[in-house]
Structure formats: C-alpha cells, structure tokens
Amino acid sequence: MKCVKCGSNLTIDDKFCSYCGSANVYAVQHRKDMQHFREDYYQTKRNVIERSGRKVSRIAKGTIIAGLVVLCFFILLASANAYRISDWVKRAELKKDTNIHKNNLDKLEADRDFFGLASYYQINELYLSDDLREYETIANLSYYYLFIYDYTHQVLNSEKYPYMSTEDLTEYIGDYIKMCYDGFEFDEYRQEQYSETHMAAIQDLRDELETFIHVYLKVPKEDIEKFQQLSAGKIQLVIERSLDDAENEY
Amino acid sequence: MMLKTNIDKLMNIVIVCLCVVMLICSLIFINMYMEAFTDYHYRSADDYIWYINDKKYSEMTIQMYLSKHVANPPEDLKECIAVAEYYKNASYYKMYSEVGENDKAKKYLSLMDENRKAVGSLSFAIEDINEELEIDSGKK
Numbered sequence: 001m002k003c004v005k006c007g008s009n010l011t012i013d014d015k016f017c018s019y020c021g022s023a024n025v026y027a028v029q030h031r032k033d034m035q036h037f038r039e040d041y042y043q044t045k046r047n048v049i050e051r052s053g054r055k056v057s058r059i060a061k062g063t064i065i066a067g068l069v070v071l072c073f074f075i076l077l078a079s080a081n082a083y084r085i086s087d088w089v090k091r092a093e094l095k096k097d098t099n100i101h102k103n104n105l106d107k108l109e110a111d112r113d114f115f116g117l118a119s120y121y122q123i124n125e126l127y128l129s130d131d132l133r134e135y136e137t138i139a140n141l142s143y144y145y146l147f148i149y150d151y152t153h154q155v156l157n158s159e160k161y162p163y164m165s166t167e168d169l170t171e172y173i174g175d176y177i178k179m180c181y182d183g184f185e186f187d188e189y190r191q192e193q194y195s196e197t198h199m200a201a202i203q204d205l206r207d208e209l210e211t212f213i214h215v216y217l218k219v220p221k222e223d224i225e226k227f228q229q230l231s232a233g234k235i236q237l238v239i240e241r242s243l244d245d246a247e248n249e250y
Numbered sequence: 251m252m253l254k255t256n257i258d259k260l261m262n263i264v265i266v267c268l269c270v271v272m273l274i275c276s277l278i279f280i281n282m283y284m285e286a287f288t289d290y291h292y293r294s295a296d297d298y299i300w301y302i303n304d305k306k307y308s309e310m311t312i313q314m315y316l317s318k319h320v321a322n323p324p325e326d327l328k329e330c331i332a333v334a335e336y337y338k339n340a341s342y343y344k345m346y347s348e349v350g351e352n353d354k355a356k357k358y359l360s361l362m363d364e365n366r367k368a369v370g371s372l373s374f375a376i377e378d379i380n381e382e383l384e385i386d387s388g389k390k
Contacts (some may be wrong), residue, residue: 013371054258061261070269075275082279082302086286091264114340119315146315160306215345 001026020165087128094129101126105135109201114208115149132196138201141183144176145209151176152216157241167240173217174236180209181228213239218246293317298330302372307337307379325370331367333375337383339365344383 003017004025012019014024014166042242078085094101101124109118121139154161155169184206194202209225219242227235293313301310314334322382323331343358379385 032294058258058261061258061265065268068265068272072268072272072275072300075272075279079275079279079282083286086283103260105361115315122316146312150308150312157306157308162305197347211345211349211351215348216341 017047027177071127075106090125090132091128094124094126095131098129098131105132105139106197109135109138109197112178112201112204113209114138114142114205115146118146134198137183138198138205141180143203144180144183145205145212148173148176148180148209149212153213154215166243170236170239170243171232173239174234176232177209177213177227177234177235180206184228218242295326295330297325298327298334302330302333302375305378305382307333307375307382308341310334313336318375329370329372332365332370333372333379336362336365336369336376337379340379340383340385344385 001012001024002008003010003020003022006020006023007019008017008019008150010024010026012027012030015027016023046240105117105126107119117135118139121127121135122143126139149167151173154175155163155166158164158166161169169190184202210221212220212223215249217239219238223238223242227238228237297313300311301307301313308328314331335379339358343355343362344365345353346355346358366373369376
C-alpha cells in the first residue's frame with residue numbers, strides 16, 4: 001500500500017507515513033475492521049456455546065428423567081416383591097447354615113423334644129429351606145401338638161380364660177387333632193420320602209399325643225383309635241362327651 | 251425463546267417430582283423389607299411375669315416355645331423360662347404317672363427338680379403349678 005499524500009510505500013503495521021508523517025488511512029480502516037471481526041467472532045462463539053450448551057443441558061436432563069423413570073419402575077417392582085426378595089435372602093442364609101440346623105433338628109428329634117423341634121423350625125423359618133424339607137412333616141405335626149397342648153390346658157382351666165368358650169376351644173382341639181391324624185397317614189409315596197428315623201419319631205409323637213389326649217381330655221383309648229376315621233367335628237363331639245363324662249364321674 | 255424456557259422449567263419440575271416419587275418408593279421398599287426381618291418372637295421377663303401373675307402357666311409355656319431367647323438371658327428371664335419349663339415337665343410327669351410309664355415319669359421328675367433349682371425368686375409359682383396339675387408336692 002502507498003501513502004495517499006506522498007505515495008511512499010507503507011506496511012499495514014505503520015500508523016503514520018515515515019516520509020510525510022500523514023496518518024495511514026488503510027491501517028486505521030484495518031484496525032476498525034479487525035475490531036469488528038473480533039466482536040463478531042466472539043458474539044458467534046458465545047451464541048454457539050449457548051446453543052450447544054442448552055442442547056447438552058436438555059440431553060442431560062432428558063437422560064436424568066429417563067434414568068429416574070427406570071429407577072422408579074425397578075424400585076416399585078422391588079417393593080411389590082419385597083417379601084419375595086426377603087425370602088430369597090433368608091433362603092440364601094439358611095443354605096449357609098443348613099448343616100447346623102440339620103444337626104440341631106436331629107438332636108431335638110432324637111430327644112423327642114417335639115415342642116422344641118416345632119419351635120426351632122418355626123422361629124428359624126426353616127420351612128423356607130428346600131434342604132430341610134424332610135423335617136417338614138414332623139415339625140408341622142409337633143406344631144399342631146403344641147396348640148393342642150395349649151388349648152387343652154385352657155379348657156381344663158377355663159376360669160382363667162373367660163374370653164374363650166369351651167366349645168370354641170374343643171373345636172380348635174378337634175381341628176388340630178384332625179390335622180395331626182391327616183399327617184400320620186402315610187401312603188407308599190410319602191413313606192419313601194421319609195427315613196426310618198423320621199417315621200419312628202412321628203410314631204412316637206402319635207403315641208405321646210394319644211397319651212396326652214387320654215390323660216388330659218379323658219378320651220378312652222378305644223375312642224382315640226377311631227380318630228383316624230373321624231372328621232374334626234366328630235372328634236370335637238367325642239372330646240366334649242368325654243370331658244362331660246369325666247366331670248360327672250368326679 | 252419463551253417456549254424453550256418453559257421446556258427447561260418443565261424438565262426441572264419433572265426431575266424433582268421423579269426424585270420425590272423415587273424417595274417414597276425407596277422408603278416403602280425399605281419398610282417392607284425390614285418388616286420381613288423384624289423379630290416378633292422375642293419375649294422379655296415382663297411378658298412372662300404377666301402370665302405368672304394371672305397364673306396362666308400353660309400359655310406361658312407355649313409362649314416360651316414360640317419365643318426366641320437371647321444367647322445369655324438375664325437372670326430374671328432365666329427364672330421365668332425355668333417356671334415355664336417346670337410347667338411343661340410337670341404336665342408330662344403327671345401324664346406318664348397316670349398311665350404307669352414310670353421310666354418316662356422319672357425322667358420328667360428329674361427335669362422338674364432341675365427347673366425348681368432355677369426358678370429363684372419365682373418359687374411360689376411351683377406350688378401354684380403343682381396345685382393346678384394336682385401333683386402331690388410330697389412326692390418331690
């Protein structure tokens with residue numbers, strides 16, 4: 001470029017002509033243009049950042065919403081299955097301690113501590129374990145026996161339990177005795193499922209229960225022998241009649 | 251521009267709402283899960299004393315069997331458990347004595363002796379139990 005006044009050569013960096021000292025109009029214009037371009041550039045940059053930032057923010061929020069929806073769905077699903085999940089955890093814990101429980105149950109069974117066995121099985125929720133299924137029958141029968149024991153003593157001490165009528169109690173006893181006799185019935189298939197040890201324990205439980213019914217509910221032994229064929233209602237009638245007879249005799 | 255701002259606000263509201271829903275659902279799940287592990291089986295000495303006061307010894311015995319006991323029960327709980335066990339053993343002693351199965355009756359009699367030593371300050375319950383079960387206390 002040349003100076004508009006003297007025509008000498010100038011560069012873009014020269015603010016004034018080194019020969020005549022007049023201002024370099026090209027340089028002034030150039031600085032103005034550069035300033036404008038710079039502002040334009042920064043404005044465009046700001047706009048791009050803002051636009052892309054908003055887009056990124058929306059994508060992030062959308063992802064968070066989608067994630068939360070999925071999370072809520074799974075938590076709802078877990079809540080609906082909370083008991084199943086807890087059972088699953090319990091089963092896993094029981095699996096670890098199977099041998100300990102098996103030994104304890106064997107000892108209780110060998111000692112013929114039927115109430116202890118029923119209580120151990122129930123309190124430790126061993127019914128959840130598939131590995132301890134072989135104890136289910138003896139444990140359930142023992143549990144029914146525990147209730148027969150309780151209700152029988154309530155019948156015999158009815159003055160201490162005014163909120164329970166003797167008829168209700170004998171009905172419960174009849175129901176539980178029926179459940180026990182149903183459990184004593186072993187067809188060939190079930191016999192194969194139980195070891196001789198369990199079968200012997202179940203037989204001893206039956207003998208003990210029949211002795212208990214005979215002594216405390218005053219049912220004659222010949223009537224107890226018929227219990228297997230009787231319904232719960234008929235067992236209740238036999239018990240009520242036996243208790244009446246014993247009271248009249250007394 | 252207005253629409254864009256509204257969409258942003260709406261998204262924020264949705265996020266807050268979902269967070270609240272998630273929190274509530276989590277609390278429901280934790281509550282239900284913990285409930286499944288709650289121990290309803292424990293009975294304290296005070297629970298047993300209630301049965302002793304009402305002389306409901308058979309019910310006390312059943313409660314003992316349906317309860318989970320701590321590994322090292324305190325002395326007062328031990329005494330209550332001994333009373334409950336005494337009732338059970340005494341009822342079996344009576345049962346086998348009446349049908350003439352003396353070996354079994356003897357076994358329960360010795361268990362009763364052990365329980366009697368453990369009842370401590372609740373020894374008055376022994377007399378009540380013997381009376382209820384019509385057991386001749388002179389035999390022991």
